[in-house]
Amino acid sequence: MNKSIKLIKFVVFLLFTQSLTAGEGMWLPLLLESLNEDEMKNMGLKLTAEDIYSVNKSSLKDAIVHFGGFCTAEVISNQGLLLTNHHCGYGQIQSHTTLENNYLKDGFWAMKKSEELPNPGLFARFILRIEDVSADMLAGVTDNMSSKVRQSQIDKNMSMVRAKFEQDLPAYDDVVIRPFYHGNQYFLFITRTFNDVRLVGAPPEAVGKYGSDTDNWVWPRHTGDFAMFRIYAGPDNLPADYSPDNKPYTPKHSLPISVDGVEEGDFTMVFGFPGRTNQYLPGSAVKQTVEVLNPAKISIREKALGIIDKYMRNDPQVKIQYASKFARVANYWKKWIGESQGIKTTDGLGKKRDLEAEFTKRINANPKQKAKYGNLLGDFDQLYKDIEPYALSKDYFDEVVFRNVEILRAAGLAGRMVSAFENNGAEGYNNMKQRLKAGYFDGFYKNYRPEIDQEVFAALLSMYKENAPFKGLSSPMDKMMGMRDGMGDFDALAEKLYAGSFMTKQAEFEKVMAMKPKEVVAAIKADPLYTFTTEMEAAYKDIVEGKYNAYNTEIAEKQRLYMEALITVFPEKKMYPDANSTMRITYGQVNGYTPRDAVYYTPVTYLDGAMAKYKPGDYEFDMPAKLIDLYEKKDYGQYAAENGKMPICFIGSNHTTGGNSGSPAIDANGNLIGLNFDRVWEGTMSDINYDASICRNIMVDARYILFIVDKYAGAGHLINEMFLVNPKKMAEVTPTPPVIPKKNKKKGKIRIKAPDPKQ
Numbered sequence: 001m002n003k004s005i006k007l008i009k010f011v012v013f014l015l016f017t018q019s020l021t022a023g024e025g026m027w028l029p030l031l032l033e034s035l036n037e038d039e040m041k042n043m044g045l046k047l048t049a050e051d052i053y054s055v056n057k058s059s060l061k062d063a064i065v066h067f068g069g070f071c072t073a074e075v076i077s078n079q080g081l082l083l084t085n086h087h088c089g090y091g092q093i094q095s096h097t098t099l100e101n102n103y104l105k106d107g108f109w110a111m112k113k114s115e116e117l118p119n120p121g122l123f124a125r126f127i128l129r130i131e132d133v134s135a136d137m138l139a140g141v142t143d144n145m146s147s148k149v150r151q152s153q154i155d156k157n158m159s160m161v162r163a164k165f166e167q168d169l170p171a172y173d174d175v176v177i178r179p180f181y182h183g184n185q186y187f188l189f190i191t192r193t194f195n196d197v198r199l200v201g202a203p204p205e206a207v208g209k210y211g212s213d214t215d216n217w218v219w220p221r222h223t224g225d226f227a228m229f230r231i232y233a234g235p236d237n238l239p240a241d242y243s244p245d246n247k248p249y250t251p252k253h254s255l256p257i258s259v260d261g262v263e264e265g266d267f268t269m270v271f272g273f274p275g276r277t278n279q280y281l282p283g284s285a286v287k288q289t290v291e292v293l294n295p296a297k298i299s300i301r302e303k304a305l306g307i308i309d310k311y312m313r314n315d316p317q318v319k320i321q322y323a324s325k326f327a328r329v330a331n332y333w334k335k336w337i338g339e340s341q342g343i344k345t346t347d348g349l350g351k352k353r354d355l356e357a358e359f360t361k362r363i364n365a366n367p368k369q370k371a372k373y374g375n376l377l378g379d380f381d382q383l384y385k386d387i388e389p390y391a392l393s394k395d396y397f398d399e400v401v402f403r404n405v406e407i408l409r410a411a412g413l414a415g416r417m418v419s420a421f422e423n424n425g426a427e428g429y430n431n432m433k434q435r436l437k438a439g440y441f442d443g444f445y446k447n448y449r450p451e452i453d454q455e456v457f458a459a460l461l462s463m464y465k466e467n468a469p470f471k472g473l474s475s476p477m478d479k480m481m482g483m484r485d486g487m488g489d490f491d492a493l494a495e496k497l498y499a500g501s502f503m504t505k506q507a508e509f510e511k512v513m514a515m516k517p518k519e520v521v522a523a524i525k526a527d528p529l530y531t532f533t534t535e536m537e538a539a540y541k542d543i544v545e546g547k548y549n550a551y552n553t554e555i556a557e558k559q560r561l562y563m564e565a566l567i568t569v570f571p572e573k574k575m576y577p578d579a580n581s582t583m584r585i586t587y588g589q590v591n592g593y594t595p596r597d598a599v600y601y602t603p604v605t606y607l608d609g610a611m612a613k614y615k616p617g618d619y620e621f622d623m624p625a626k627l628i629d630l631y632e633k634k635d636y637g638q639y640a641a642e643n644g645k646m647p648i649c650f651i652g653s654n655h656t657t658g659g660n661s662g663s664p665a666i667d668a669n670g671n672l673i674g675l676n677f678d679r680v681w682e683g684t685m686s687d688i689n690y691d692a693s694i695c696r697n698i699m700v701d702a703r704y705i706l707f708i709v710d711k712y713a714g715a716g717h718l719i720n721e722m723f724l725v726n727p728k729k730m731a732e733v734t735p736t737p738p739v740i741p742k743k744n745k746k747k748g749k750i751r752i753k754a755p756d757p758k759q
């Protein structure tokens with residue numbers, strides 16, 4: 001073979017093998033055909049892009065919903081049964097939990113439809129269709145417009161596009177328009193929202209949250225992080241407000257479930273609603289995130305979590321009350337630690353710098369590009385330097401005043417009643433009061449312990465004073481503590497404010513709320529915690545907010561241009577848009593990884609591994625007696641793996657992020673094989689800098705879900721609703737797929753299913 005042919009073959013081989021292991025990217029379903037279909041087929045996909053996303057016929061997308069706007073769920077039966085994560089339904093499970101009916105601890109299973117529990121406020125949102133509206137949205141926009149003029153042109157265009165698509169839409173359908181590629185493209189989504197979504201089942205925490213915060217973001221993992229809900233519809237199968245007369249929804253598509261399991265190398269795709277990524281940041285921004293902002297947020301949360309943990313371990317009532325809040329705060333605390341670490345171990349910063357060097361080299365060779373993009377990287381360096389103290393102050397303020405001291409958030413919300421009254425009189429006040437009551441205060445006191453919060457207050461405000469970049473930010477505290485500078489007695493301040501406020505005690509709060517609007521407003525205004533919060537907020541607004549927003553607008557504008565520049569300057573790279581809570585598909589393979597030198601993690605865990613971690617009576621690693629019994633008898637029914645063991649989780653190279661929780665992991669034929677819920681610790685930096693060597697998503701094996709529902713919970717009626725299939729076994733038996741049986745008749749019977757996404 002001649003040398004150059006050899007070289008070409010080698011390059012082609014490299015490209016091919018590279019794309020075979022590639023997992024990076026969150027792709028738009030309607031662009032799969034043009035951008036991804038070939039690669040997906042090379043990796044093993046047996047479906048067409050049209051089987052995955054179609055507006056004309058039912059397709060996989062019709063089984064996927066945005067769950068409450070923060071997670072994903074999928075339809076797994078023709079009666080609207082939804083599968084999502086335990087941690088996605090956690091707030092709902094907790095809201096139905098009491099010490100007597102402890103659904104968190106013991107699990108919950110509706111044995112018939114009438115026992116399924118409604119959840120006010122929870123919704124399931126389908127995507128009916130997606131359209132590229134870039135041309136209309138960017139009509140009249142030119143390169144030399146200022147960002148303000150540009151934005152107002154886009155706003156004008158948006159109202160026109162919206163009006164055009166909104167015509168004739170029923171009230172339960174909506175138009176959502178979102179910028180992609182940092183404002184270089186726009187896509188429109190027609191959505192359909194169901195508001196009657198009921199809780200059907202959840203395993204006990206010892207399964208659904210096994211390993212809790214110690215194992216969160218960690219592989220090897222043994223968590224059965226799933227829960228089931230059901231969509232209910234009106235008599236016409238269309239969205240309707242909750243009513244006991246509503247009927248289970250009949251979907252356009254529901255996912256068959258494969259019980260054949262996975263092996264290393266199998267094709268997988270994950271379909272869902274990833275929330276936010278920042279893949280195209282300049283190095284200066286990444287450096288600031290991992291070196292300045294993450295450490296500040298981590299230390300604040302660490303402090304708050306330490307205090308709450310102490311109380312939770314000592315009091316089972318507190319454990320229930322604070323479980324959901326604790327998990328939420330702990331989740332990103334741990335993620336940020338992994339993210340900063342991952343960027344260091346994979347030299348994410350060095351890679352950004354290399355890319356920027358290549359970028360500079362290329363534009364220097366192209367005068368036109370140099371003129372347009374030449375200053376960008378230098379501008380970023382300066383802007384990120386300028387914004388740093390403001391960004392840091394914002395993080396401090398948000399973490400302390402908005403998130404981790406509960407009563408400050410409550411006082412801030414109470415303040416909205418004051419402004420509603422002052423701006424719109426008694427009517428405005430009443431509206432606001434109703435909204436806050438239903439959306440916040442009705443649930444607040446049920447899970448509130450002022451003594452815990454008071455301790456968090458003292459600890460966090462002392463950190464705020466010590467570390468927030470501008471001294472003026474703590475002037476309200478200094479004033480109240482009667483001093484000009486230096487550290488004061490935060491415990492005494494907390495004691496004084498918490499004792500003196502009506503907001504820390506439910507009975508007093510309700511007494512005040514029962515008064516006339518004018519009196520309520522006067523009482524709020526006279527409250528010491530309200531005064532404190534208002535003054536802290538005023539200091540923050542005065543010193544930080546304006547400057548922060550101004551820098552941020554400039555950065556966003558540069559980021560848009562930088563995105564355009566990257567696409568132009570690197571035409572050989574296929575670039576996906578950052579996540580923005582819109583429907584996406586990511587695909588990869590079942591793959592282990594090497595977390596550190598000489599260690600290889602295999603991609604599947606088993607119940608044996610959960611048993612090995614079992615600590616009787618432990619807060620995180622206890623296991624239910626019945627599960628241990630099933631394990632000891634190896635009573636796994638049809639759900640055991642070929643090696644006779646019970647699989648729990650597996651990992652793959654699918655590129656996921658927050659919001660992808662509850663997303664289905666789907667095999668090459670369109671069957672559900674797992675349920676996405678997490679990522680591995682070493683790869684949590686995938687939001688900023690995906691690295692195929694260590695970024696893995698974690699999924700619960702579908703067989704473990706079925707085993708828990710069937711064998712553990714005895715909820716076989718739910719299995720009967722589902723459509724279980726054997727795609728792998730079938731492929732061994734016959735190359736031509738047999739006819740698909742229409743109905744599920746007997747529990748436990750596995751039907752053979754053709755490689756076709758529709759039933």
Ligand code: ARG
Pocket residue numbers: 087212213216217327328330331658661677678679
């Ligand atoms: N880390 C996962 C995600 O970001 C799961 C979080 C829920 N579990 C927990 N222990 N907090 O949502």
Ligand code: ASP
Pocket residue numbers: 071656657658659660661662677678679
């Ligand atoms: N656990 C995340 C979620 O709730 C998923 C992730 O960040 O990987 O969406």
